[in-house]
Amino acid sequence: MTETRLKQEEIPVEMLKSQSRINISWQIIFAGFMFFFMYLPILVLAFYSFNESRYSARWQGFTLKWYVTLFQDEAILKALKNSLIVGFSAIIIAAIVGTLMAVGLSRYRFRGKSLYLGVSYLPLIIPDIAIAVATLVFLAAVQINLSIWTIIAAHIVFCLAYIGLVVSTRLSDLDPHLEEAALDLGATPIQSFIQVLLPQLMPGIVSGCLLAFVLSLDDLLIASFTSGGGAVTLPMEIFGRIRTGVKPDINALSVVLILTSGAIAFLGEFIRSRSEQSQRK
Amino acid sequence: MTVSPSKPKNESKIGKRTLPEWLGPLALLGPAGVWLFLLLVLPTVVIFQLSLVPGIQPGDRVIPSGLDNFCLVLGFENCRFADFDPVFLQTIGRSLFFATGTTLICLLLGFPVAYWLAVDTPKRWRTLLLLAFVLPLWTSSLLRSYAWKTILRPTGVLNSLLGVVGIPPLDLLHQSSAVFIGMSYSFLPYMVLILYASLEKLDKRLLEAAADLGANPIEVFWKVTVPQTLSGIAAGSLLVFISGLGDFVNPELLGGASSMTVSRLIYDQFLGVARDWGFGSALSMVLILAVSVAIAGLIRFGEATPKK
Numbered sequence: 001m002t003e004t005r006l007k008q009e010e011i012p013v014e015m016l017k018s019q020s021r022i023n024i025s026w027q028i029i030f031a032g033f034m035f036f037f038m039y040l041p042i043l044v045l046a047f048y049s050f051n052e053s054r055y056s057a058r059w060q061g062f063t064l065k066w067y068v069t070l071f072q073d074e075a076i077l078k079a080l081k082n083s084l085i086v087g088f089s090a091i092i093i094a095a096i097v098g099t100l101m102a103v104g105l106s107r108y109r110f111r112g113k114s115l116y117l118g119v120s121y122l123p124l125i126i127p128d129i130a131i132a133v134a135t136l137v138f139l140a141a142v143q144i145n146l147s148i149w150t151i152i153a154a155h156i157v158f159c160l161a162y163i164g165l166v167v168s169t170r171l172s173d174l175d176p177h178l179e180e181a182a183l184d185l186g187a188t189p190i191q192s193f194i195q196v197l198l199p200q201l202m203p204g205i206v207s208g209c210l211l212a213f214v215l216s217l218d219d220l221l222i223a224s225f226t227s228g229g230g231a232v233t234l235p236m237e238i239f240g241r242i243r244t245g246v247k248p249d250i251n252a253l254s255v256v257l258i259l260t261s262g263a264i265a266f267l268g269e270f271i272r273s274r275s276e277q278s279q280r281k
Numbered sequence: 282m283t284v285s286p287s288k289p290k291n292e293s294k295i296g297k298r299t300l301p302e303w304l305g306p307l308a309l310l311g312p313a314g315v316w317l318f319l320l321l322v323l324p325t326v327v328i329f330q331l332s333l334v335p336g337i338q339p340g341d342r343v344i345p346s347g348l349d350n351f352c353l354v355l356g357f358e359n360c361r362f363a364d365f366d367p368v369f370l371q372t373i374g375r376s377l378f379f380a381t382g383t384t385l386i387c388l389l390l391g392f393p394v395a396y397w398l399a400v401d402t403p404k405r406w407r408t409l410l411l412l413a414f415v416l417p418l419w420t421s422s423l424l425r426s427y428a429w430k431t432i433l434r435p436t437g438v439l440n441s442l443l444g445v446v447g448i449p450p451l452d453l454l455h456q457s458s459a460v461f462i463g464m465s466y467s468f469l470p471y472m473v474l475i476l477y478a479s480l481e482k483l484d485k486r487l488l489e490a491a492a493d494l495g496a497n498p499i500e501v502f503w504k505v506t507v508p509q510t511l512s513g514i515a516a517g518s519l520l521v522f523i524s525g526l527g528d529f530v531n532p533e534l535l536g537g538a539s540s541m542t543v544s545r546l547i548y549d550q551f552l553g554v555a556r557d558w559g560f561g562s563a564l565s566m567v568l569i570l571a572v573s574v575a576i577a578g579l580i581r582f583g584e585a586t587p588k589k
Contacts, residue, residue, distance in 0.1 A: 027393060027396070027397045027401060028397070030393050030394070030397070031393065031394050031397040031398070034390060034393075034394045034414075034469075035413070035414060037466070037469075038414060038416075038417050038466075038469070038470070039417065040428075040432070041417075041425050041428030041429055041432065041466070042417060042420065042425070042428065044428050044431055044432055044438050045424065045427075045428045045431070047438075048431060096312075097312045097313045097316060098313065100308070100309045100310070100312060100313065101309065101310060101312075101313035101314075103309055104305075104306060104309030104310035104313075105310070107305075107306075107309070108305070108306045108309075108310070110306065116310065116314065119317050119318075119321060119322060120313065120317060122317075122321060123321065125523065125572065125576065126527075126569060126572060127523065127524075127526060127527020127544070127568060127572065128527060128529070129527055129529060129543075129544045129547050129548065129565070129568070130527070130565045130568055130569050131321070133328060133547060133551060133561060133562065133565045134321070134324035134325050134327070134328050134565070135320060135324055136551060137324060137327050137328050137331055137558065137562065138319075138320070138323060138324035138327050138328075141327050153320060154320065156316060156320075157316065157317065157320045157321055160313060160316065160317070164313070189305065214419050217421070218421050218422055218423070220423055220529070220530065221529055221544075221548075224552060225551065225552065235421065235423050238421070238423055238424065238427075239423060239530075242423070242427050242430075242534060243534075250424075250427065251431075253424075254421070254424040254427070254428070257420065257421050257424060258420040258421070258424070261419045261420050261421070262416055262419060262420060264419070265416060265418075265419035266412070266416070269412050273408065
């Protein structure tokens with residue numbers, strides 16, 4: 001190491017500069033490779049979904065027949081419907097309850113607050129399987145029949161955590177004086193909440209909901225444990241099919257889902273960054 | 282995770298209105314509190330109680346009667362020390378091995394990417410490139426693992442490409458290597474996100490100063506960059522480690538029969554053939570304990586590192 005240091009001191013400035021340029025290009029190549037790595041599985045699925053032969057990696061002609069099979073597959077469509085019901089119901093309830101929670105946590109100081117806060121973050125930390133087990137065991141203990149509603153109830157728990165987190169972050173950036181001003185000008189607490197605070201929180205709520213929706217759409221374990229076989233969600237259906245054998249239309253389904261959730265994620269990020277910009281102005 | 286500071290000033294103001302003082306906190310914090318208590322706190326208590334019942338089947342009466350299930354996790358059936366069988370300890374060990382290995386791989390691959398994004402990329406491109414890098418995270422994790430299956434299987438994409446170059450086919454699927462590839466791929470975006478946040482705050486003047494004072498790039502990296510981003514490295518590693526410890530999909534789809542992990546073992550106790558809820562609950566408690574230890578370790582580590 002001392003050797004290289006001595007050498008560097010002897011090298012003229014121009015050469016040092018060219019050396020640093022080489023350094024940068026090494027990093028670009030590595031980063032480029034990692035970007036390729038991130039998108040490789042998605043590209044492969046897309047490739048197979050349009051390939052006439054799905055069993056070999058060789059291109060045997062363009063086809064849309066896997067997409068046709070997919071949209072005629074009743075089991076997939078039913079699972080998709082269930083997943084959408086679960087996702088929408090869970091995020092609507094979680095958005096309301098989670099926003100109230102975030103506002104309450106930012107506004108009040110009370111005994112046991114750190115405990116409350118810790119519990120609300122738990123779903124982000126505990127592995128899915130543990131949450132799934134706990135919910136199943138509890139529902140069995142209180143003898144509630146498993147159905148699509150129990151999946152929704154379980155999904156609300158982690159949706160609540162994510163929406164609460166995103167809304168809390170947004171709240172901490174807000175100007176508290178606006179709400180105080182509204183109260184001073186005679187608004188009731190409920191009026192100031194709905195007319196002043198809520199519009200300001202909206203971008204956070206929306207992006208929290210989108211995040212929670214994508215996570216709900218992706219959840220396999222919690223849904224498997226809490227459905228009792230009564231309602232099959234999309235990940236459960238896909239998991240069953242992947243395990244029992246390779247089905248041609250799963251690749252097509254992957255492409256549809258990837259495009260949809262990619263678009264949702266992009267939309268969420270767009271809303272968030274735009275609201276951040278407008279706040280800075 | 283930031284928490285906004287409390288504003289007691291507001292509190293007193295609301296108190297002056299016509300509504301009683303306890304109504305506000307109750308309306309805001311009550312619903313979430315009830316929900317979290319019913320579906321998170323209470324269930325955890327119930328699985329702890331259940332873990333103390335040996336050999337329970339669904340529908341049995343719950344009478345906590347001993348630590349047999351925890352003995353079984355450690356390899357002692359009925360808590361007798363005579364016949365020791367570490368098969369479940371091996372499963373726990375394997376989960377730890379996968380999680381640790383994945384954390385190291387993600388750190389090794391993620392750091393250069395995060396560094397490049399946060400330090401070397403022009404500012405207006407940063408957010409867009411970061412978003413592009415983590416975008417696959419929002420797509421179905423199940424389907425991404427499935428894609429790796431298509432890549433790694435004997436007649437898959439990888440071996441077709443290797444065949445073109447003339448390299449003999451690799452047998453990666455159903456091995457630990459496939460699990461590592463799938464898990465590292467799944468959790469790399471988390472690592473990059475957290476490292477990026479920490480590297481973005483890096484004081485570049487210190488890097489220049491170190492270089493001016495004669496440090497070579499390796500010394501700059503170890504003595505300036507790493508200490509400044511240590512908390513980010515620790516947080517990213519913890520997140521990947523915990524996610525890896527509980528991962529179900531990747532070992533299940535990419536690993537072989539010898540890739541049994543804790544998650545799969547728990548799954549079998551509840552939804553599979555084994556059907557031993559007490560033992561499954563004990564395993565869940567062990568998993569929760571392992572995660573808690575990891576988090577406590579990080580907090581201790583955070584307290585031990587000198588603040589700037």
